[in-house]
Amino acid sequence: MTAADRPVGEKRTVRVEVDRDACCGSGNCVLTAPxxxxxxxxxxxxxxxxxxxxxxxxxxxxxxxxxxxxxxxxVV
Structure with a gap:
């Protein structure tokens, strides 16, 4: 199902993975989604x-x- 196929207002759950070895510590993620x-x-x-x-x-x-x-x- 794509975003266009979802009913208006339906919220989708996502899965998140982080690669600490790649992280440079900028903190943008923390500021955006604490x-x-x-x-x-x-x-x-x-x-x-x-x-x-x-x-x-x-x-x-x-x-x-x-x-x-x-x-x-x-994000998966």
Whole structure:
């Protein structure tokens, strides 16, 4: 099912994966979706708070992935 096939207003759940080895610690993900991402206090790298974020956060998660300069966030 594509976005065009979904009824208007239907929210889709997404799955998120992060690659800490690729992360550069910019923090864009945390600023964009703080319910889903945080940064490790020790090294500043991304930490995933929710691999399956709450419904309604899908667009924010996609935006965080798009804003990641290292491409360390994958939305599936």
């Amino acid at each position: 319910e889903v991402f945080t940064q490790d206090d020790a090294d500043g790298l991304v930490l995933l708070l929710a691999a399956a974020p709450p419904v309604g956060n899908a667009e924010l998660v996609r935006r965080a992935a798009d804003l990641c300069p290292a491409g360390a966030i994958r």
